[in-house]
Structure formats: C-alpha cells, structure tokens
Amino acid sequence: MTRQDWLLMHRVAAGDEDAVAELYDRFGALVYKVAQQLLPTRADAEDAVQEVFVRLWKTADRYDPRRAKLVTWVMLIARRHLIDRLRRSAARPVLTTMEGDSAGTQTHTEPERPTQVEERNANLLKRIAQLPELQRTVIERTYLHGYTLREVSEQLEAPLGTIKSALSRGLVRLREQSKSDWAI
Amino acid sequence: MTSSKLMTRQELMELAALDAFGLLDEYEAALYTRSFHDAPAGVQDEIIELQAELISDESLLPDSQPSPELRQRVLEAVAKAIEAETAHLNPLASIGRQRNAVGDIIGQIPLGRSGQFWRAAAFVLAGAVVVISFFWSEATRHGQTIAQLALIKATSAELKEMIGPTWEDFVGNPNCRWIELRPLDSRQPGMIAVLVNEETNEAFMLAMGLPEDAKPYTLSMQQGGETTDLGEIRSDGLVAARRLDGIDPVKLASAVLLVTGNNGKVLFRSA
Incomplete structure (x- = not known):
C-alpha cells in the first residue's frame, strides 16, 4: 500500500479531484469520528472535516511513507487541526488540579457543553x-x-x-x- | 529528554503513541523523528505498525457516521481552495504565454510551492500527458516571483524514449529524492531538477523550459573544491531529460550541483 499511498498523496497535492475523493472514501468516516469526539456539535464536526481535507490537500506533498502509514498521517493532521480549532474557539473547560484547586492559568472561561x-x-x-x-x-x-x-x-x-x-x-x-x- | 541525544528503542516505543497523536512538543517531535530515522528498520516497522493501530482504533472513537452529503461538501471545499490558489496565481500564469501552449490541460496544478510543482509535473509526465515549462519573467526584478506555465503536448512515449522505460517506476518510488537547481539570475528561464534514488543507484536530470541552444548544457558536481562533469543535456525549449550513468547517488546528494551554459557561465545551482 505504501507506494500507492505515496502516489495517491501526490495526486492529491496536484489537485486531482478523483484522488481527493479516494482519500475521503478511505478516511472521511474516521476523521469525522475524531471531529465528533472533540467538537460539541455535529455541524462543528462536519465543518471541521471539510477544513481537515483542505489541510490534507495543502500538506499532501509532505507525506513520507517511510515515516508513517497514511492513516497515521491523516489522523495526525486531523487531530492537530481539531485541536487548533478547539483552542481558537476557547471553548475548553477550566480544569483543576487532581485535588480540586483551579489550575489558575487558564484563559478559557466558557464552560464546554x-x-x-x-x-x-x-x-x-x-x-x-x-x-x-x-x-x-x-x-x-x-x-x-x-x-x-x-x-x-x-x-x-x-x-x-x-x-x-x-x-x-x-x-x-x-x-x-x-x-x-x-x-x- | 532534554538532551539532544538520540532516543533509545525503548524511548521510541514509549513515545510512539504520543508522537502519533501529535502530543509531543516541537523539540521532542523533531528529536523523535531524528531518532526514528536512525533506528534499525525493524524498529521503524514496529513503530509504524503500532502508531497506525493506535490511531485508527475505532473503539476509542464515537460510533457515529457522517451524513452522505458531507462527501460532496468536502470535495467542493477542496476544489474551492484549489481554485482560490489557482486564481491567486492566474495573473502570473497569463503573462507571456509561450508558443504551442495548450492552456487548459494543466490549469489544475497548483503553483507556488516548487517542490510540489515538480512532483506534480513529474506525476503528470509519468502519467503520460503533458510537459510543462515554468519560468521567471522580467517581473522578478520588481520583487515578485512570476511564474508562467506554458503547456506543451507530449506523450509518455516521447519521455520514455528520452529516459528509458524505467522512468515511471523511478519517479513513482518513494525513495526518489528531488534536488532542485535554482537559477542564479532570476531572469533565467527554465527549471532543472536532479532525481536520485540511493537504493537503486539511479539518477536522472530533468529540465523544463530551458532555452533552446545548439550546444548542450552541462551538469557538474562540486565537492571539496573539485568539479566533476556529470553529463550534458540538450534542450529544445520544452522538456529535456536524461539518465545520469555511473553516478554515486550518495555523493550526488551531498554535493553542490551546477548547470553551465555553452559559454561556461553557471546558470543553475543546487541549494
């Protein structure tokens, strides 16, 4: 699969629509699940999936099959994007130490749903x-x-x-x- | 883990999950990657398998499915992003369109990131359709990088004739490294890359949009104060390619590569 994956990502990098479709068919559901895991609503998750695939197109030429399987690369890009999104939305809860004190340094004030x-x-x-x-x-x-x-x-x-x-x-x-x- | 000493196998295995989930900080992630590349192939394979298993473990993820419409929305979002990048570069691509240009075939290839461009171009070449010339115009003197795409029909048969039938396998191999040579004068048209596979000891030189000249261009390698000629290439103004025989790919990858014109002037140089 390594060589095919490498070629797939170079077709994605070149803006080949069929390649983007193939990438979505292989990993779309998985990326959606991670987005659902981290984001509050279905709409947020669906928006994020679109953004992740745009990011995958932009970074496709950096995929190195000697370093990771394609699924690892895709999920890494997805998680990084979702975490950036979470940070931007500042919707994370104020968390505490295990003893229950406020951690004190958080700037995220809105409680998560x-x-x-x-x-x-x-x-x-x-x-x-x-x-x-x-x-x-x-x-x-x-x-x-x-x-x-x-x-x-x-x-x-x-x-x-x-x-x-x-x-x-x-x-x-x-x-x-x-x-x-x-x-x- | 504060020193820059490479990680042991045990450390690599311990941090494999954190690396896969992108939870290492920048410094550690870089150290992890360096240590990974230094590790024996067996350890690398083990890490690659473990990371893929961990990250795709659906039992850790919610049991939900995307709506069927999401696929179309994703494809449209990517197409829109590609279009936006193309539109951004369109004014550049329309300056001084060259003879024989066929225009619309390769409009989909995003420009701006030259490594990506080369790979995209090579992919297209390997796939049999088009040859591209890509050059900088007068406007670079005004501080802008101006790219022009001229599209010229070619066939894979022609390319195979130039380089040999192994071209597709070579360019499709993940071990194929690209060494890009940049023009010393921003007005110099054309792009040149040398492609090296250290595993198969093969190397090719590929040029696009290099001005036609009755005399050949010369590729040479500079290392430790010594200059060695590696081969000559003739350009018809479109695409030119040749196999480089008897080359040590390791030396090639670490040396400075130069391309000189017929007057002995260095025109292109690797980084």
Missing part, C-alpha cells in the same frame, strides 16, 4: 474510568480536550515526565483493553 461530547464518548469514558487516576485525568485532558502535556503538567502541578509516561501508558493500556474486548 459537556453532555453531547460525553454522551458520544460514553464508551471511551467507561474504559478510561478503569485506568489509574493519573492516567485517566491525563488522557481526558490531552486526548479529549486537546491540552498540551505542558499545560496538563501545570494544571496538575506534576512533573512533565510523569504526565508523559502516564499518558503513554494509559493510551497503550486502552489499546490493550480494546484488543482483549475484541478477543472476547
């Missing part, structure tokens, strides 16, 4: 709930709210290295859970 996002992510949240507290908190804040590791480290008043390994272990553990769920 939690219900829709949480409903959509119910399965994930259920699985995250089984993780140790630090892993759970770090995953929620980085993976679902788009905070950087540094921001989470400040919010939780914990060393960056600790946050990093908590997140890494948490994500791998979630993946393992998911594998064993499939195996059942």
Whole structure:
C-alpha cells in the first residue's frame, strides 16, 4: 500500500479531484469520528472535516511513507487541526488540579457543553474510568480536550515526565483493553 | 529528554503513541523523528505498525457516521481552495504565454510551492500527458516571483524514449529524492531538477523550459573544491531529460550541483 499511498498523496497535492475523493472514501468516516469526539456539535464536526481535507490537500506533498502509514498521517493532521480549532474557539473547560484547586492559568472561561461530547464518548469514558487516576485525568485532558502535556503538567502541578509516561501508558493500556474486548 | 541525544528503542516505543497523536512538543517531535530515522528498520516497522493501530482504533472513537452529503461538501471545499490558489496565481500564469501552449490541460496544478510543482509535473509526465515549462519573467526584478506555465503536448512515449522505460517506476518510488537547481539570475528561464534514488543507484536530470541552444548544457558536481562533469543535456525549449550513468547517488546528494551554459557561465545551482 505504501507506494500507492505515496502516489495517491501526490495526486492529491496536484489537485486531482478523483484522488481527493479516494482519500475521503478511505478516511472521511474516521476523521469525522475524531471531529465528533472533540467538537460539541455535529455541524462543528462536519465543518471541521471539510477544513481537515483542505489541510490534507495543502500538506499532501509532505507525506513520507517511510515515516508513517497514511492513516497515521491523516489522523495526525486531523487531530492537530481539531485541536487548533478547539483552542481558537476557547471553548475548553477550566480544569483543576487532581485535588480540586483551579489550575489558575487558564484563559478559557466558557464552560464546554459537556453532555453531547460525553454522551458520544460514553464508551471511551467507561474504559478510561478503569485506568489509574493519573492516567485517566491525563488522557481526558490531552486526548479529549486537546491540552498540551505542558499545560496538563501545570494544571496538575506534576512533573512533565510523569504526565508523559502516564499518558503513554494509559493510551497503550486502552489499546490493550480494546484488543482483549475484541478477543472476547 | 532534554538532551539532544538520540532516543533509545525503548524511548521510541514509549513515545510512539504520543508522537502519533501529535502530543509531543516541537523539540521532542523533531528529536523523535531524528531518532526514528536512525533506528534499525525493524524498529521503524514496529513503530509504524503500532502508531497506525493506535490511531485508527475505532473503539476509542464515537460510533457515529457522517451524513452522505458531507462527501460532496468536502470535495467542493477542496476544489474551492484549489481554485482560490489557482486564481491567486492566474495573473502570473497569463503573462507571456509561450508558443504551442495548450492552456487548459494543466490549469489544475497548483503553483507556488516548487517542490510540489515538480512532483506534480513529474506525476503528470509519468502519467503520460503533458510537459510543462515554468519560468521567471522580467517581473522578478520588481520583487515578485512570476511564474508562467506554458503547456506543451507530449506523450509518455516521447519521455520514455528520452529516459528509458524505467522512468515511471523511478519517479513513482518513494525513495526518489528531488534536488532542485535554482537559477542564479532570476531572469533565467527554465527549471532543472536532479532525481536520485540511493537504493537503486539511479539518477536522472530533468529540465523544463530551458532555452533552446545548439550546444548542450552541462551538469557538474562540486565537492571539496573539485568539479566533476556529470553529463550534458540538450534542450529544445520544452522538456529535456536524461539518465545520469555511473553516478554515486550518495555523493550526488551531498554535493553542490551546477548547470553551465555553452559559454561556461553557471546558470543553475543546487541549494
């Protein structure tokens, strides 16, 4: 698939409409799901998907199949775009330390509408709930709210290295859970 | 992870998830990429697989589907963005249209990012339709980069005749590196690139829009104060290409490449 993927992205870079359609057919649903995971409404998610594909066209010539599979590249571009969008909308919640104090440094004052996002992510949240507290908190804040590791480290008043390994272990553990769920 | 020492295999594996989700900061992401490229192929493959698995794990994502109309909206949004970029460059493309131009065939190729342009052009060449010349006009003297597209019919058969039947495989190979040579004088028409594949030890020189000359242009390589001629190329003003035989691609990639005209003057140079 590597060579075909590389050629596909060069056709996308050249503005070949069929190639853009093929890219959407392969990854559109996945990109939409991530957008739904992070953004409050369906309309927001659909707008974001359009923007992501424009961004994929603009960056298509940078895809390097020796560095990552195409799905990884597409999802990386998508997540970066969605997180930029979240930051621009300033709709992220004011988060606290694990002890409950306000993190104090947040500029995002509008509370997020939690219900829709949480409903959509119910399965994930259920699985995250089984993780140790630090892993759970770090995953929620980085993976679902788009905070950087540094921001989470400040919010939780914990060393960056600790946050990093908590997140890494948490994500791998979630993946393992998911594998064993499939195996059942 | 504050030093610039390359990451170990264990660190690479530990941070693979963060890298895939774009959660490393800029410095660490750059260090990760450097360390990745330095790692043995087996480790690279393992990381590539792990990252793809993690990032496409749909069980971590909401179970919702986009509306069927979204596909059309996405295609329209991308088409609109392409059109906007093309429109932005249209005034440039309409200056001094060249003889034999066929105009509308390649209007879809976005300009402005030359690497992308070359790849797009090569793709089109490999795909059999069109040859492009791309040059800077007088207006560059006024501080603008003016590009002109002149479109000339060509066939893949002609190109294959010039370079050989392996051209399509070569240009489609992800290991093919592009070395772009830039004109020393902004009024110099034409573009030149050297394409190198370090795995197959093949190299090609490709020129577009280089003025026709009875005498050939010479490609040479400068390294450690020594200059070695690599080959000559003749241009009919449109497209010219040739295979470079007996070249060490590693040396080629690290050397400065020069193209001189028939009076010995250096016209193009690699970065």
